[in-house]
Amino acid sequence: MLLIHCPWCGPRAEIEFSYAGPAQLRRDGALEDLLYLRDNPKGRHEERWRHAHGCGQFFATARDTVSDFFLPPPVAKP
Amino acid sequence: MSQALRTAEGGRIDRANPLGFSFDGRSYRGFAGDTLASALLANGVHLLARSFKYHRPRGLLTAGSDEPNALVELARDAARCTPNLRATQIELYEGLRARSQNRTPSLAFDLGAVNDRLAPLLPAGFYYKTFMWPKAAWKRLYEPSIRAMAGLGRAPTRPDPDRYAQRYAHCDVLVVGSGPAGLAAALAAAESGARVILCDEQAAFGGTLLAEDEARIEGGSAEAFRAASLATLAAAPRVRLLARTTAFGYFPHNMVGLAERITDHLAAPDPRLPRERLWQVRAREVVLATGAHERPLVFPENDRPGIMLAEAARVYLTRYGVRPGTRAVLATAHDGAYRTALALHRAGVEIAAIADLRGTAGGAWPAAARDAGLPVRLSTTILGTTGRRRVARVDLARLDADGRCGVVEPVPCDLLLMSGGFTPSVHLFSQSRGRLRFDDTLQAYLPDTPAERTHVAGACRGLVALADVLADGYAAGAAAAQAAGCNRAPSARPFPVTARESPAGGMLGALPGNRPGARAFVDFQNDVTAKDLALATREGFRSIEHIKRYTTTGMATDQGKSSNMNALGIVADALGSPIPAIGLTTFRMPYTPTSFGIFAGAARGDLFEPLRMTPMHAQAAALGAVFEDVGQWKRARYFPRAGEDMAAAVARECRAVRSACGLFDASTLGKIEIVGPDAATFLERLYVNAWHRLPSGRCRYGLLLREDGFIFDDGVIGRLATDRFHVTTTTGGIGRVLAMMEDYRQTEWPELDVWLTATTEQWAVLALQGPRAKDILAPLVEAVDLAAMTHMSLAEGRIAGVPLRLFRVSFTGEMGFEVNVPASAGAAVWEALMAAGAACGLTPYGTEAMHVLRAEKGYLVIGQDTDGTVSPDDAGLGRMVARGKPDFIGKRALEAMAARPAGGRQHLVGLLSETPAQVLEEGAQIVAETDGARLGHVTSAYYSPTLGRAIALAMVRDGRARLGERLRVALPEAPAREGHAVRVVAPVFYDPEGARLDG
Numbered sequence A: 001m002l003l004i005h006c007p008w009c010g011p012r013a014e015i016e017f018s019y020a021g022p023a024q025l026r027r028d029g030a031l032e033d034l035l036y037l038r039d040n041p042k043g044r045h046e047e048r049w050r051h052a053h054g055c056g057q058f059f060a061t062a063r064d065t066v067s068d069f070f071l072p073p074p075v076a077k078p
Numbered sequence B: 001m002s003q004a005l006r007t008a009e010g011g012r013i014d015r016a017n018p019l020g021f022s023f024d025g026r027s028y029r030g031f032a033g034d035t036l037a038s039a040l041l042a043n044g045v046h047l048l049a050r051s052f053k054y055h056r057p058r059g060l061l062t063a064g065s066d067e068p069n070a071l072v073e074l075a076r077d078a079a080r081c082t083p084n085l086r087a088t089q090i091e092l093y094e095g096l097r098a099r100s101q102n103r104t105p106s107l108a109f110d111l112g113a114v115n116d117r118l119a120p121l122l123p124a125g126f127y128y129k130t131f132m133w134p135k136a137a138w139k140r141l142y143e144p145s146i147r148a149m150a151g152l153g154r155a156p157t158r159p160d161p162d163r164y165a166q167r168y169a170h171c172d173v174l175v176v177g178s179g180p181a182g183l184a185a186a187l188a189a190a191e192s193g194a195r196v197i198l199c200d201e202q203a204a205f206g207g208t209l210l211a212e213d214e215a216r217i218e219g220g221s222a223e224a225f226r227a228a229s230l231a232t233l234a235a236a237p238r239v240r241l242l243a244r245t246t247a248f249g250y251f252p253h254n255m256v257g258l259a260e261r262i263t264d265h266l267a268a269p270d271p272r273l274p275r276e277r278l279w280q281v282r283a284r285e286v287v288l289a290t291g292a293h294e295r296p297l298v299f300p301e302n303d304r305p306g307i308m309l310a311e312a313a314r315v316y317l318t319r320y321g322v323r324p325g326t327r328a329v330l331a332t333a334h335d336g337a338y339r340t341a342l343a344l345h346r347a348g349v350e351i352a353a354i355a356d357l358r359g360t361a362g363g364a365w366p367a368a369a370r371d372a373g374l375p376v377r378l379s380t381t382i383l384g385t386t387g388r389r390r391v392a393r394v395d396l397a398r399l400d401a402d403g404r405c406g407v408v409e410p411v412p413c414d415l416l417l418m419s420g421g422f423t424p425s426v427h428l429f430s431q432s433r434g435r436l437r438f439d440d441t442l443q444a445y446l447p448d449t450p451a452e453r454t455h456v457a458g459a460c461r462g463l464v465a466l467a468d469v470l471a472d473g474y475a476a477g478a479a480a481a482q483a484a485g486c487n488r489a490p491s492a493r494p495f496p497v498t499a500r501e502s503p504a505g506g507m508l509g510a511l512p513g514n515r516p517g518a519r520a521f522v523d524f525q526n527d528v529t530a531k532d533l534a535l536a537t538r539e540g541f542r543s544i545e546h547i548k549r550y551t552t553t554g555m556a557t558d559q560g561k562s563s564n565m566n567a568l569g570i571v572a573d574a575l576g577s578p579i580p581a582i583g584l585t586t587f588r589m590p591y592t593p594t595s596f597g598i599f600a601g602a603a604r605g606d607l608f609e610p611l612r613m614t615p616m617h618a619q620a621a622a623l624g625a626v627f628e629d630v631g632q633w634k635r636a637r638y639f640p641r642a643g644e645d646m647a648a649a650v651a652r653e654c655r656a657v658r659s660a661c662g663l664f665d666a667s668t669l670g671k672i673e674i675v676g677p678d679a680a681t682f683l684e685r686l687y688v689n690a691w692h693r694l695p696s697g698r699c700r701y702g703l704l705l706r707e708d709g710f711i712f713d714d715g716v717i718g719r720l721a722t723d724r725f726h727v728t729t730t731t732g733g734i735g736r737v738l739a740m741m742e743d744y745r746q747t748e749w750p751e752l753d754v755w756l757t758a759t760t761e762q763w764a765v766l767a768l769q770g771p772r773a774k775d776i777l778a779p780l781v782e783a784v785d786l787a788a789m790t791h792m793s794l795a796e797g798r799i800a801g802v803p804l805r806l807f808r809v810s811f812t813g814e815m816g817f818e819v820n821v822p823a824s825a826g827a828a829v830w831e832a833l834m835a836a837g838a839a840c841g842l843t844p845y846g847t848e849a850m851h852v853l854r855a856e857k858g859y860l861v862i863g864q865d866t867d868g869t870v871s872p873d874d875a876g877l878g879r880m881v882a883r884g885k886p887d888f889i890g891k892r893a894l895e896a897m898a899a900r901p902a903g904g905r906q907h908l909v910g911l912l913s914e915t916p917a918q919v920l921e922e923g924a925q926i927v928a929e930t931d932g933a934r935l936g937h938v939t940s941a942y943y944s945p946t947l948g949r950a951i952a953l954a955m956v957r958d959g960r961a962r963l964g965e966r967l968r969v970a971l972p973e974a975p976a977r978e979g980h981a982v983r984v985v986a987p988v989f990y991d992p993e994g995a996r997l998d999g
């Protein structure tokens, strides 16, 4: 179980969170890209989580998809 | 039977506390402190099991959790019956009853042993080869007989009556293993001020120190050191000691799963105690001090009872006061066996031979063995053994300089001990995805780069000398504490040790001189031989991962603790490649088998998941309602009266709603209060509808899409004030709708001043539906002008003395009200309405009638009539989409859809079967009558009591262009064109003008 750092509450267990998709989707490109095409990077992946069973806040972070460790620094805009 | 092989004194057993137990129905005696294995050995019982595949007689190989052979079943009673427990880990208690497994009818005479004679027909991968032909025989013949033979142990037939607890824990340093390295690590970490958890799978802490009868540590005995260390740790306030606790899995971000066995060792457990406890430990730093396992030697017939590991024999003697035999031969490639030989010799066991594969043996222990006059034979191998249910003879042969075997020399014995050296127990390190490297000097895989915040200490990383192991553990504990942020450096402790050591070394692979036709076992638990591995390489397998699966080596419940390295050695030999080139199989959790109960914890039966009941549940139950599960909710499905079946009850409930009035519990509907100056703007951007100009006191049916333009959820939204909306969602959709709204509020439109509050549980909702609804309601409400309330309006006031939000809405097509009252008042208001409506024939109805009534009106149910690929236009709701709104979720996708060529999409339509009584099957395929082309499927189908015939809703390709067309609804196992004939109609079967809504 991952240990996820909520920017509001601090480190909490993964079961308190729900994954909320990739961060920084661009809404100005082709609709198909926005709706269906997702990068599947090996390495740094910027993604959103919601502290659903905690403060309820959405936040963005980056995770290394190889090691599953979260990467600093946190990205700014969700 | 007496404990004939028990020594006169010594061992860690409590001789003042004798215990009676039974194995396969025979009674024996042992002592407190025994394991089942040591107690049986003391009674001279070596035959404990039959092997998995060949049903060969087997005894103890080890004295620990790596035991592959001695799996037994413990039965406290019919329900408390656990198969496949390792006898080496079962602590003896008074009255313990154990049974052997995998034998019919008895261990000594087992019909399954015929497999052993058939061994030539059961080579590696036999199940891939032998049962392929003829194909038909698989189902009738092969599979049933394989299933009857397969499996190990019997599953209990009753539900598990025990309780299992689960706990989370946090610590600075988790130390796994309490041998010398682990103890030292815990001491250092504790002294650094760290919060420490020290766990060990055994009942006693100390690991190898528990059998260390010679070494002196810090000037005292090993036992004195162990006791003093434990006393220090037990007195430290921030240290938790967990015995009988296996670290079974190493999960991401330093979460380690521990299985603590709490009552299994007790004769009469306190029923208030859980049987086991799962610890999910999140550690800042982990110290793995998991030690090493001794390796067997691979030689022909190396699996008979009475053949065990040399160190295991020494443990049985030293810890348990048991002589495992009377006349022993030791076969070794490691000095450790000499130490065992000396100990046995001192205890009165005759040492017939020490056969050392090596050409020289110059260490301290071999020297001592020679001094004691023990018969040491260098450059000597084993060609085979004999003995039916226990080893009786060993065939030794000298190896010449070229590795050729000399004359066979039979040596009678009743105990054959082997040592191929030690394999570091890197399982947890590898589970954590730490990288291993092969050490050529040690001929072992050692931890290299950790993936987690892991420190490895002692024998687990290849250290041998006790002084080194202690110092290493202490350093690892100090480093871990420091890395965890504890800045107090522990005092320097040099750990002076006096001990004779056995240097690292040994062998991997099969011994030279393997006779043709003889079986030398590598994996004892899965009955894999050296020959099977060689065969796999001859058949072209190269990767150890493939060889593992083909031969099943290392795939048993012991995960190859004793076999993996020998298997690698044999494969490397056969392929002529170095061991690192063969690869290494993945270590997976659990380290040792772990009960299902510990994972289930309290989540069983009624506690499996939360149960949600509405405020009027008791009223419905009192009326005899039959409930159905809707998500976690219990909803009243129908209210049968005496003699009624479901159809009769539903028909009566539907007629009541259409002719008089019905009362329906709609409390499960999702509810969100949306408040703030920008509340209307917020809704405007979310829903397809327009909201700014909705006046206060009015409601609107809201349709919510996803960004891809498909219907996501729906529900009536009422405006209470300029800045306040009462939003309803589907029962199942509330969670995802609220999450979606929060997502947009927080991340896309943070500038909007709006607040969302989940209010589902705050309101009880009583739907009063039918032409008499207003009459029933009128005497009960205060401060509400019922007469002024038109369809889709709302008002606040009071009912039966409690606050009321009254919605004039309908999900039945009749005039209807939804009475929203505080949840705490729901039951009272239900009673009040029922009393007030009795004279009018007010009838409670359930979800089944609700579905029939709404289907008669063509009202769709999200998730039943839609499936996530239905647009508003597909559902016939295109007119709901507000034109000219600058944006809403899904607008862009709708425009893209509109830009595509028309036609080809499925539309929601009604179906009437030509046999009026024929209720279609929901989900059934709809095909064209002419060519059988698939056109869609039935989404809802009911018998309509109002219409006296069956009705259905369906998604049909270009359905709105097919009104009046005849289609077929396919039946299972019948050609499409022989399905039910149906006629496509508009999806509103009753009161298409909506006249009844106005009462």
Ligand SMILES: [Zn+2]
Pocket (backbone or CB within 6 Å): A006, A007, A008, A009, A010, A051, A054, A055, A056, A057
């Ligand atoms: Zn939070």
